[in-house]
Amino acid sequence: MSKPGSSAGAAEISREVLDQFEGYRRELCAYAYRMLGSSFEAEDAVQDAFTRAWKAYDTFEGRSSLRSWLYKITTNVCLDMLDGPQRRARPMDLSGPSSPDTPLPPPQPDYVWVEPIPNALAFGADPAEHATAKDSLRLAFVAAVQHLPATQRAILIMREVLRFSANETADMLLMSPASVNSALQRARATMAKVQPAEAGSYDESDEQQRKLVDGFVRAFEAYDMDSLTALLKQDVELSMPPFELWISGPANVARFMLTTGQQCRGSKLVPLAGANGLPAFGHYKPTEEPGVYTPWSITVLEFEGDQISGLNFFLDTERLFPLFGLAPELRVEEGAGQAG
Secondary structure, three states: OOOOOOOHHHHHHHHHHHHHHHOOHHHHHHHHHHHHOOHHHHHHHHHHHHHHHHHHHHHOOOOOOHHHHHHHHHHHHHHHHOOOOOOOEOHHHHOOOOOOOOOOOOOOOHHHEOOOOEHHHHOOOOHHHHHHHHHHHOHHHHHHHOOOOHHHHHHHHHHHHOOOOHHHHHHHHOOOHHHHHHHHHHHHHHHHHHOOOOOEOOOOOOHHHHHHHHHHHHHHHHOOHHHHHOOEEEEEEEEEOOEEEEEEOHHHHHHHHHOOOHHHOOOEEEEOOOEOOEOEEEEEEEOOOOOEEEEEEEEEEEEEOOEEEEEEEEOOHHHHHHHOOOOOOEEEOOOOOOEO
16 A cells, blocks of 8 residues: 655655554454454455555544544445345354254355454454453354344444444444434344343453363363263354354254264364454364374354353364464374374
8 A cells, every 4th residue: 555656754654654554453353343244354344444544544634533533434344345135144043953963954155154253353462452352252242233234233333342422433424423322222122132141251361261171172182072061051052154054952062073073083173362252273173194184163162151152163264274374284293192
């Protein structure tokens, strides 16, 4: 994003402007992700917003903060991208639970699903900001927001998540404050109907939760269904986008793992820095070659209290593994137990 014919001094000023933009990239990406339900579309939206802001910077008069101005532009980009009936969802939003031995249905296109977002794309360096952002990045919250019309979606996120005032929100959306408040009430009413009960968040400093995650890894890699199901909540949900099928309950999860999902036996889980504020893993399954594993899923755990309430296996590894910085192959020396 360079302007031709700029002097050296102007180029230096331009670099300072771009650096200011970059300081807002993560929070804008998190905002666009809540709006769009896709990490990839969120990154595209923010890049488009920066391009528009760069081209229009000479017209920025400072009547609002740079942050508000960038949110206004990013909102316009997202509203343009949402100009259609399609909304992203989770498998649980589309149908009832399946029998654990049901054959897998045909996969649905990637634009159907709410996707995970790496923590590194959504969270800044401030731990306090990280903590407050977690709940609004939960998969269930992002999926619930998709039920709202695009403008209501923006208003709810701006007012309830980002804590912009009604006046600030109205200015960004070229609406009156009264119209913003009216739309917010309608959005809250819809969310009350479609948003599931609050689920617990994950606290990296909580020793019990860390033990729960470690126990899951041990049980899953050993394919010990007794140990695994002991960690699961009674109404635990297992999903596998891009398949619409999902499974509910510990016994059904175990049965699924031992039938349709038996290809996961012998898998390795590579810890990630997290997704949606939750523990996440690069899941590799074994190949016919000893010690060589191939991508299978980005696996994201959800919690409620001291139990696991959600097992999310995102199988679009061709797109998601590069996003999370994962290698296209995992090699493990036999007997060493360490990934290479």
